Amino acid sequence: MTTEKIALERYKYDVLVIGAGGAGLRAAVEARESGLRVAIICKSLFGKAHTVMAEGGAAASMGNANSNDNWMVHFRDTMRGGKFLNHFRMAELHAKESPDRIWELEMWGALFDRTKEGKISQRNFGGHEYPRLAHVGDRTGLELIRTMQQKIVALQQADKRDHGDYESHIKVFAELTITEILKENGKIAGAYGYWRESGSEVLFEAPAVIIATGGVGKTFKITSNSWEGTGDGHALALKAGANLVDMEFLQFHPTGMVWPPSVRGILVTESVRGEGGILTNNKGERFMFKYIPDVFKDKYADNEVEADRWYVDQDNNRRPPELLPRDEVARAINTEVKAGRGTEHGGVFLDVSKRIPADVIKKRLPSMWHQFYELAGVDITKEAMEVGPTCHYVMGGVEVEPDTAAAVGVPGLFAAGEVAGGMHGSNRLGGNSLSDLLVFGRRAGMGAAAYVKQNSTASVSDATVSAAAARIEAPFARTGGENSYSLHAELQEVTHNLVGIIRTGSELKEAIEKIADIRKRSANVAVSGGRKFNPGFHLAFDLDNMLLVAESTAKSAISREESRGGHTRDDFPGMDSGWRQSNHIASFDGNQVNVRKQALPFMPKELFDLFEVDELKKYMTPEEIAKGGSN
Amino acid sequence: MARKLNLRIWRGDATDGGLKDVQVDVNEGEVVLDVIHRVQATQMGDLAVRWNCKAGKCGSCSMEINGKPRLACMTQVASFEEGETITVTPLRAFPVIKDLVTDVSFNYKKAMEIPAFAPPADLKPGEARMEQVDVERSQEFRKCIECFLCQDVCHVVRDHEENKKSFAGPRFFIRIAELDMHPLDILKNRKRTAQEEHGLGMCNITKCCTEVCPEHIKITDNAIIPMKERVVDIKYDPARMFAGLLKREKRS
Ligand SMILES: Cc1cc2nc3c(=O)[nH]c(=O)nc-3n(C[C@H](O)[C@H](O)[C@H](O)COP(=O)(O)OP(=O)(O)OC[C@H]3O[C@@H](n4cnc5c(N)ncnc54)[C@H](O)[C@@H]3O)c2cc1C
Ligand code: SF4
Numbered sequence A: 001m002t003t004e005k006i007a008l009e010r011y012k013y014d015v016l017v018i019g020a021g022g023a024g025l026r027a028a029v030e031a032r033e034s035g036l037r038v039a040i041i042c043k044s045l046f047g048k049a050h051t052v053m054a055e056g057g058a059a060a061s062m063g064n065a066n067s068n069d070n071w072m073v074h075f076r077d078t079m080r081g082g083k084f085l086n087h088f089r090m091a092e093l094h095a096k097e098s099p100d101r102i103w104e105l106e107m108w109g110a111l112f113d114r115t116k117e118g119k120i121s122q123r124n125f126g127g128h129e130y131p132r133l134a135h136v137g138d139r140t141g142l143e144l145i146r147t148m149q150q151k152i153v154a155l156q157q158a159d160k161r162d163h164g165d166y167e168s169h170i171k172v173f174a175e176l177t178i179t180e181i182l183k184e185n186g187k188i189a190g191a192y193g194y195w196r197e198s199g200s201e202v203l204f205e206a207p208a209v210i211i212a213t214g215g216v217g218k219t220f221k222i223t224s225n226s227w228e229g230t231g232d233g234h235a236l237a238l239k240a241g242a243n244l245v246d247m248e249f250l251q252f253h254p255t256g257m258v259w260p261p262s263v264r265g266i267l268v269t270e271s272v273r274g275e276g277g278i279l280t281n282n283k284g285e286r287f288m289f290k291y292i293p294d295v296f297k298d299k300y301a302d303n304e305v306e307a308d309r310w311y312v313d314q315d316n317n318r319r320p321p322e323l324l325p326r327d328e329v330a331r332a333i334n335t336e337v338k339a340g341r342g343t344e345h346g347g348v349f350l351d352v353s354k355r356i357p358a359d360v361i362k363k364r365l366p367s368m369w370h371q372f373y374e375l376a377g378v379d380i381t382k383e384a385m386e387v388g389p390t391c392h393y394v395m396g397g398v399e400v401e402p403d404t405a406a407a408v409g410v411p412g413l414f415a416a417g418e419v420a421g422g423m424h425g426s427n428r429l430g431g432n433s434l435s436d437l438l439v440f441g442r443r444a445g446m447g448a449a450a451y452v453k454q455n456s457t458a459s460v461s462d463a464t465v466s467a468a469a470a471r472i473e474a475p476f477a478r479t480g481g482e483n484s485y486s487l488h489a490e491l492q493e494v495t496h497n498l499v500g501i502i503r504t505g506s507e508l509k510e511a512i513e514k515i516a517d518i519r520k521r522s523a524n525v526a527v528s529g530g531r532k533f534n535p536g537f538h539l540a541f542d543l544d545n546m547l548l549v550a551e552s553t554a555k556s557a558i559s560r561e562e563s564r565g566g567h568t569r570d571d572f573p574g575m576d577s578g579w580r581q582s583n584h585i586a587s588f589d590g591n592q593v594n595v596r597k598q599a600l601p602f603m604p605k606e607l608f609d610l611f612e613v614d615e616l617k618k619y620m621t622p623e624e625i626a627k628g629g630s631n
Numbered sequence B: 001m002a003r004k005l006n007l008r009i010w011r012g013d014a015t016d017g018g019l020k021d022v023q024v025d026v027n028e029g030e031v032v033l034d035v036i037h038r039v040q041a042t043q044m045g046d047l048a049v050r051w052n053c054k055a056g057k058c059g060s061c062s063m064e065i066n067g068k069p070r071l072a073c074m075t076q077v078a079s080f081e082e083g084e085t086i087t088v089t090p091l092r093a094f095p096v097i098k099d100l101v102t103d104v105s106f107n108y109k110k111a112m113e114i115p116a117f118a119p120p121a122d123l124k125p126g127e128a129r130m131e132q133v134d135v136e137r138s139q140e141f142r143k144c145i146e147c148f149l150c151q152d153v154c155h156v157v158r159d160h161e162e163n164k165k166s167f168a169g170p171r172f173f174i175r176i177a178e179l180d181m182h183p184l185d186i187l188k189n190r191k192r193t194a195q196e197e198h199g200l201g202m203c204n205i206t207k208c209c210t211e212v213c214p215e216h217i218k219i220t221d222n223a224i225i226p227m228k229e230r231v232v233d234i235k236y237d238p239a240r241m242f243a244g245l246l247k248r249e250k251r252s
């Protein structure tokens, strides 16, 4: 098919927000309330971003369930979860500001579940010392999205009253994909993209761009992420000259569905284990007792009797090992399956049916009951579930200034949410993403507003526009080239087999070569059909992004010769305090991704002093401890 | 394991279109969306279908399957007779863009017309106290995933384009009910404006909307009927002036 010639649509805004998940919507609200004109751009319909899938809750130390909780405890938990690779300042801001961000949602209409005193209820989750997750049943992400979607409508109603037009100051461009972030003279000048519906092209001119595009799960074969998780923002940022930090760290959630194939990867929430679900192998053995690492021996029960007692008496018993951090459980399941002790479909069993009465299961885990009943034909009140690890979250992302969310090295570019790196270190705690979206979404909005005050206009040159347009047209002009669906499947095979939960140097080397080969062939992708709502055409662009992400991940992973959080090297099984002092920085030279080490910013004394020295010894070198927090 | 399925897909756009028959492999446990994706990957690279989460959580993959409004990602192929042809068509109440994708902007326009949540001006963040029983009524409506299946099935607009102007539809009746029952909302007259401005009066309680709702929200019983009853009360009840007052008291 040929390219239909359509006149270019152009818009001018103060700030473009790419992404309408939690981070993007919060950023847009802030930017509008700072007086700016804002465009919100997203690939799906408004209100359907990946954030709607979040179940468990949003972590914030409001102290409603346990008054001992405060930002310092939350900060400590977050740093421990990330194995001290987190950017301390992001973890600090996050811990301090999350409660205000949750309460603010309530002022915008959110209805969280309540405690007996009528406050916001908070639930337990792995790695959080106190019950800390604000939640709405098991649909917390939907509540977040809907609340902010409705807040944006409220702002539009005010604009209609004051300026005569709902869309005078905030307009949502839904089902529009951004393919390039544009710069002039080294600064942000706008973005270029196409309407998914018509295939026609759009130019946005703006001095500030906030990337809030979410994760990268679709780079992998088995993932809990929606189709949007193609790492677009990671790749757009790289191409615009920004850096990605620590891309080797991916969170594999231990429990995704494994059967039937069509639902493989869909999340089975951690609450199933929290409510008493146990993991067994095909021999009926409750295997997690074998996998308690030394550092956790004092906190986790090593026998069934004690583990079971914990559910009724948490003060006098150690926790069941099913509740170890996600990376530990995922690795244990992986090992059992590899050793031939897995289920018929390559998972392990997760069972609540023998432990909890049917009516209680249906009441406490309603959507899990439905999910298994409707999608797998399994009644979890009677049978065990089959589960296995699924690619869930990327800790790595755009390197940003913590206070403003400004992307390092690119004036006018900002990033927030899952696409930003640093906050979670090598491993994210459950519940810390939703709060991250709110805290840093708002900060990105503020950062952009401050920047726009100094840099109020931007215009894009014709040459830049033509180059961006040429890229979109290219795949239509080719005939008989590669098929984007099969290249995508090939990439997923490579990442799954060679860059997955357990990695080795030789496999990573092979992965890097294979990814390079797929990338070479992808330059030759041809698209059949016209421009109008053509998923083959859409995937051609998504594929390009996933390839850059996979390359960044594989190259960072081969360089990090230790195991930490969401990065496990079979050939370097231990955590190495020397490596704790380094972040990996990936950048793009127009041809390939290059990865280098960069010194980790060190905690100032007041944060350092929040920890016991004995604990820090597990992570830091003696020299670092001697320095005691002064750089 | 794979068997062949006869799938009949509507293909076309606003100007022209029709049903196309295809044969496609189907594996154990697959949902209709999986099969559509297989057709896309192997036979029709440019077949348009909207989806996102593939877990029944985002409400993107709404279409009509054998004439019934449903989520394609939650409809098991095995729920149909073996050998039965499955016919997939775009939502009928909305203008088609291409193939299975329709223009649902009607719903976003209606959303803008519903007056926003209005908390008391003196309420400070973190100070709200609400009982679980009081939030539960509105929480039921906030489960809505905006799949717009209820909007599609409702006969008031399904075949009556002319009614769209004055009818917000069941999705937005539950939005109004949600705000009306929200313990912190103090805007008055939501029920009356529902009746007078958003077309509640045009609903004749056929309950079709409740039947198709994938979130099992009791749209008619818990939102539409109570609002209709209260509108009648308010219109004829001399004590109506106290209604707003009662609402404020609920907070304390
Ligand atoms: C099943 C599941 C359950 C989870 N549960 C929890 C939980 O309980 N608690 C928790 O804290 N976290 C949870 N998470 C993680 C959390 O949901 C995500 O990390 C978070 O929602 C990401 O939000 P975001 O705003 O960064 O981006 P997203 O919500 O992913 O939104 C990305 C946006 O960017 C847009 N976009 C992307 N690329 C482009 C482009 N090229 N052009 C235009 N627009 C684009 C998309 O359309 C979308 O609007 C869960 C994740 C999953 C998968
Ligand atoms: S009950 Fe009312 S709103 Fe629902 S489908 Fe029938 S007429 Fe439409």
Ligand code: SF4
Pocket (backbone or CB within 6 Å): B059, B143, B144, B145, B146, B147, B148, B149, B150, B151, B170, B171, B174, B209, B212, B213, B214, B215, B216, B217, B219
């Ligand atoms: S009320 Fe139910 S059917 Fe209607 S849009 Fe919401 S979820 Fe869909």
Ligand code: FES
Pocket (backbone or CB within 6 Å): B050, B051, B052, B053, B054, B055, B056, B057, B058, B059, B060, B061, B062, B071, B072, B073, B074
């Ligand atoms: S794809 Fe999200 S509901 Fe079907």
